[in-house]
Amino acid sequence: MKKKKKNENSSKIFEYHDHGACFGDAITQIEDYFIQKKLQLTPLRRKVFEILIEDHKPLGAYDILDKLGEAGFSSSPPIAYRVLGFLIEHGFVHKVQGLNAFIACSNPKHSHFPTFVICRKCEKVAEVSEEKSGLNLPSPRITNFKIEKTTIELTGICSTCENAEIR
Amino acid sequence: MKKKKKNENSSKIFEYHDHGACFGDAITQIEDYFIQKKLQLTPLRRKVFEILIEDHKPLGAYDILDKLGEAGFSSSPPIAYRVLGFLIEHGFVHKVQGLNAFIACSNPKHSHFPTFVICRKCEKVAEVSEEKSGLNLPSPRITNFKIEKTTIELTGICSTCENAEIR
DNA sequence: CGTTGGTATGTTATGTTATAACATGTAATG
DNA sequence: CATTACATGTTATAACATAACATACCAACG
The missing domain is CATH 3.30.1490.190 (Ferric-uptake regulator, C-terminal dimerisarion domain)
Known part of the structure; x- marks a missing residue:
């Protein structure tokens, strides 16, 4: 019996989505992109992206810094801003101006x-x-x-x- | 001989405009609005609006504060932010998020x-x-x-x- | 192999933007 | 004149962001 997945074709904006899959897809996409463009997906860059994609909601730069600190990375402001700037340049992160916050791109394509x-x-x-x-x-x-x-x-x-x- | 005013019907975006007239109109508009809505167009509020409409370009809150100071008003941050918030509420000022700056509305109507x-x-x-x-x-x-x-x-x-x- | 150049990260300090919290003033109302 | 509503003043601090310089790593080249 084939049951239609909840909300699958909904046009609602804040609907549930399969975040496990989303997460995996996003990581794969960024990996592929970096290889293709010969860029370095360093542990720091990967971590920042993971932090954003895990939460999948806007985070302030200082929130991200805290999480970097917890994960053993340096957590002085320029670290976050530099990496965020880089990820934004390449379309994997957006800045939400109204919130002074950063969010992983839902679909870089x-x-x-x-x-x-x-x-x-x-x-x-x-x-x-x-x-x-x-x-x-x-x-x-x-x-x-x-x-x-x-x-x-x-x-x-x-x-x-x-x-x-x-x- | 009737000569068409320069740029009068241009669709260009950054065109010249008669700022003297614009200024006067804007002041009249805000005065009328405030009377109609029974709001107080206090010296401070008027001054902030004038500063913005005079320059007719985005100004940072602290630029405005400086000008307020020069004009003899208090110039601590909350002064500017409060008045700007009020003028924004009523549609006479907009915030340009990308510049962290404030600009007089070109036409509140x-x-x-x-x-x-x-x-x-x-x-x-x-x-x-x-x-x-x-x-x-x-x-x-x-x-x-x-x-x-x-x-x-x-x-x-x-x-x-x-x-x-x-x- | 050692130098050079590019890229990434680390660190310190500071700059910029914005708000919280509380105090004072002023004017209309009952 | 007490009460209320609104506007402004003041101090302090929070939140956001970047400049400038130091270090590290690695790959390419002579």
Whole structure:
């Protein structure tokens, strides 16, 4: 008997997902990418990425530093910022500006113009593709301007939190 | 002979505009709004708004504090952050997240979902309406989520700076 | 093999941005 | 004039980020 997996085709944004698989995939992806690009996936870089992908939620640089410290790495600020900068450059991490925090990319193969949906109450963050968000990016060049990077963050309240609000 | 004003109908983003008029309009608009909403446009609030509208470019909180100091106001951080927060709430100021800076709203009557276009080289910032940016906001509610606020910032290089780059 | 150059990490110090907590002032209301 | 609401003032500190310089490692080259 074939039973459909819960939420499998849901269009909900904050839905459950198989994080075990996600984690493994992500590690494999970053490994492949680093080999292909002849970059060094050093223990430090790997650890930072693992910290982010494990939690799969935005972490502040100093949270990451604490975890690095616990794991026996150096934990002075430049360590985290450098590695994060590197991982961001290569599309494996994004910065969530509204939270001064960093999050592992849900899918590095996706668009480099991610949209983040942030619940101000539970602070859950979802990275959604452009199509899913209903938001259409302009062509990469708007009049007299070449877009290189976008920050698109939608803050509000998710239905779970909204229903819980006493009004 | 009627001569068309320079750039009047240009679709360029970083174009010249009549800032004298803009300034006057902005002050009038904020005055009207405050009267209508029975809010106090105190000397401090007015000054902060004037500082921002005069420069008409993003200023850091501490830049604003300096200018407040020069003008004889208190210049401890909470002063600026409080007033900025208040002006933001009422739509007269926006925060440009990518620059940790604040900018007067180009037109408070416009959408509350502004898009900022930021040149990484000359650091000019333009606030554009949704239509103009070519960016279409999703309906205010995407699946299971109520959007209350958006941060949309497009960073790149304006044509002037691009042409000036030696490649 | 020893030097050189590139890359990564370590360390110290400091710069920048933002807020908490509490005190004071002021003006309208009952 | 006591109460309340709102605005501002002040001190201290928290949170976020980078500059500048030191060390380590390794691979390529003469």
